[in-house]
Amino acid sequence: MxxxxxxxxxxxxxxxxxxxxxxxxxxxxxxxxxxxxxxxxxxxxxxxxxxxxxxxxxxxxxxxxxxxxxxxxxxxxxxxxxxxxxxxxxxxxxxxxxxGFDLDCYEEHPCYCGSEKCVGHIAGEEHWPALKRKISRKKSARKASALKS
Ligand SMILES: [Zn+2]
Structure with a gap:
């Protein structure tokens, strides 16, 4: 059923x-x-x-x-x-x-759901656009510091 x-x-x-x-x-x-x-x-x-x-x-x-x-x-x-x-x-x-978590401490809530849609962290869908911006900013910051060293 x-x-x-x-x-x-x-x-x-x-x-x-x-x-x-x-x-x-x-x-x-x-x-x-x-x-x-x-x-x-x-x-x-x-x-x-x-x-x-x-x-x-x-x-x-x-x-x-x-x-x-x-x-x-x-x-x-x-x-x-x-x-x-x-x-x-x-x-x-x-x-x-x-x-439906907010983005406070999102880094402490990694997501391992395995879905194709996984955004990498546990967060409410309404926060996904902001979360994606945070993650891509972080990635480019990491790239920049890798280039420097
Ligand atoms: Zn997920």
């Missing part, structure tokens, strides 16, 4: 926390990741005041990977985050959605 486009598939559940608590947990998880190599951070932006920390085994939605060519999207309905099908998805197809 295929999943028809537009279907809400799974809710991204977790604990509603303030931005302050979110930053604290985010940094704690990064420190933890440095020790264990487990780089996963499962904090999802809910609105300007609150985030959802989805780092709980019951939250299966946390296991859905990012892709630059995704078949799902995340949307916020009131205080709930849902992952919905962007178009009809065939049975047994892996689900992906764009994590």
């Amino acid at each position: 295929d999943i028809p486009g537009g279907t809400p598939i799974i809710e991204y559940t977790g604990e509603k926390i303030t931005k302050e608590e979110s930053h604290r947990r985010g940094w704690a998880q990064i420190d933890h990741a440095k020790v264990t190599g487990d780089a996963a951070v499962y904090i999802f932006t809910l609105d300007d005041e609150y985030d959802i920390d989805g780092n709980f085994p019951e939250n299966s939605a946390r296991l859905i990977n990012h892709s630059c060519e995704s078949n799902c999207e995340a949307y916020i309905d009131g205080e709930s985050i849902w992952i919905a099908a962007l178009f009809d998805i065939a049975k047994d197809t892996e689900l992906f959605y764009n994590y």
